[in-house]
Amino acid sequence: MDNVQAFELYSESGRRDLIDPFGRAITYLRVSVTDRCDFRCVYCMAENMSFLPKAEILSLEELDRMCSAFVARGVRKLRLTGGEPLVRRGIMTLVNSLSRHLRSGELDELTLTTNGSQLAKYAAELSAAGIRRINVSLDTLDAEKFRTITRWGALDQVLAGVDAAQAAGLKIKINTVALKGVNDNEFPRLLEWAHGRGMDLTLIEVMPLGEIGEAGRLEQYLPLSMVRARLAERFSLDDIDYQTGGPARYVRVAETGGRLGFITPLTHNFCESCNRVRVTCTGTLYMCLGQDDAADLRKPLRASEANGPLFTAIDEAILRKPKGHDFIIDRRHRRPALARHMSVTGG
Numbered sequence: 491m492d493n494v495q496a497f498e499l500y501s502e503s504g505r506r507d508l509i510d511p512f513g514r515a516i517t518y519l520r521v522s523v524t525d526r527c528d529f530r531c532v533y534c535m536a537e538n539m540s541f542l543p544k545a546e547i548l549s550l551e552e553l554d555r556m557c558s559a560f561v562a563r564g565v566r567k568l569r570l571t572g573g574e575p576l577v578r579r580g581i582m583t584l585v586n587s588l589s590r591h592l593r594s595g596e597l598d599e600l601t602l603t604t605n606g607s608q609l610a611k612y613a614a615e616l617s618a619a620g621i622r623r624i625n626v627s628l629d630t631l632d633a634e635k636f637r638t639i640t641r642w643g644a645l646d647q648v649l650a651g652v653d654a655a656q657a658a659g660l661k662i663k664i665n666t667v668a669l670k671g672v673n674d675n676e677f678p679r680l681l682e683w684a685h686g687r688g689m690d691l692t693l694i695e696v697m698p699l700g701e702i703g704e705a706g707r708l709e710q711y712l713p714l715s716m717v718r719a720r721l722a723e724r725f726s727l728d729d730i731d732y733q734t735g736g737p738a739r740y741v742r743v744a745e746t747g748g749r750l751g752f753i754t755p756l757t758h759n760f761c762e763s764c765n766r767v768r769v770t771c772t773g774t775l776y777m778c779l780g781q782d783d784a785a786d787l788r789k790p791l792r793a794s795e796a797n798g799p800l801f802t803a804i805d806e807a808i809l810r811k812p813k814g815h816d817f818i819i820d821r822r823h824r825r826p827a828l829a830r831h832m833s834v835t836g837g
């Protein structure tokens with residue numbers, strides 16, 4: 491108990507904030523609302539995935555209660571992810587309900603990361619609910635390559651989703667996973683396309699999460715230091731201080747005027763300033779994307795209608811948040827560093 495009290499910090503409103511053992515305030519929660527997806531991206535999932543039975547998945551009401559508990563404890567930014575968040579049945583009920591925290595001022599931002607396939611259907615509603623920015627994952631502008639990477643996806647549908655989101659006034663950041671020999675010749679084109687439409691672009695290094703079938707990680711892994719050096723031969727990249735509360739380092743591209751981000755978990759350790767935790771759709775809280783340690787929040791959530799047990803479970807877990815991850819991909823580490831897929835924690 492002494493230990494617990496050592497890290498308690500009260501905000502001006504008297505609320506007990508979530509502070510980890512390294513003094514980092516936890517203000518950002520990412521929630522995976524489903525493990526299911528309408529795509530099967532080669533770096534994220536195996537083609538034949540088995541998904542969780544419904545009884546294990548938090549209901550929309552339980553997800554709302556859990557998110558709201560974190561908001562009550564100082565979380566200012568909430569990102570819905572998955573699997574594909576927009577394939578969760580009733581997703582707009584959850585979004586509309588959570589948007590009350592935006593109106594009350596307790597939450598600075600409610601956002602989501604999506605593959606874009608359902609955006610044409612939901613963009614206007616998302617915007618009406620107070621969502622201002624979203625991340626759309628898109629690894630190529632080549633329709634055939636898109637099908638190969640996503641296995642099941644259709645590029646046209648995603649591009650129509652991007653159009654709809656922009657028409658609804660949503661700001662978009664495009665996330666692109668850098669895949670060696672697959673999309674590495676396309677970055678200039680993607681950059682010009684994204685910046686030409688007023689969207690930031692962030693490149694992401696592939697992370698060793700989950701068994702993915704035939705494609706080995708070493709074959710996919712492309713260090714972004716190399717990508718940056720190659721882009722710098724063609725564009726002027728100026729380091730800028732822009733921060734989104736995330737792990738990306740940004741440059742301004744002089745020729746396009748747009749921002750380009752690099753997320754480099756393997757070549758650059760971004761853990762020191764980590765302010766986030768992740769919850770899966772079963773209510774499992776992961777304190778670090780790159781570690782296995784987790785806490786079960788579903789049990790306290792279902793055991794009592796009062797939030798006391800839930801808060802206790804959250805407090806105990808935050809005190810175990812590790813300093814950082816230790817991903818490695820090299821010839822001796824071809825196996826996944828962690829058994830769980832990115833679609834479990836949502837990236």
Ligand SMILES: C[S@@+](CC[C@H](N)C(=O)[O-])C[C@H]1O[C@@H](n2cnc3c(N)ncnc32)[C@H](O)[C@@H]1O
Pocket residue numbers: 527533534571572573574575603604605625626627665666667694695696697698699832833836837
């Ligand atoms: C797991 S997805 C969930 C949200 C949504 N389905 C989407 O694709 O945006 C979140 C992000 O994780 C990325 N991702 C998935 N597996 C990854 C891996 N092994 N390494 C790096 N990024 C990965 C995806 O490209 C996507 O940008």
Ligand code: SF4
Pocket residue numbers: 527528529530531534535572573574605627832833
């Ligand atoms: S990256 Fe997103 S869209 Fe692709 S399989 Fe994973 S969860 Fe689905």
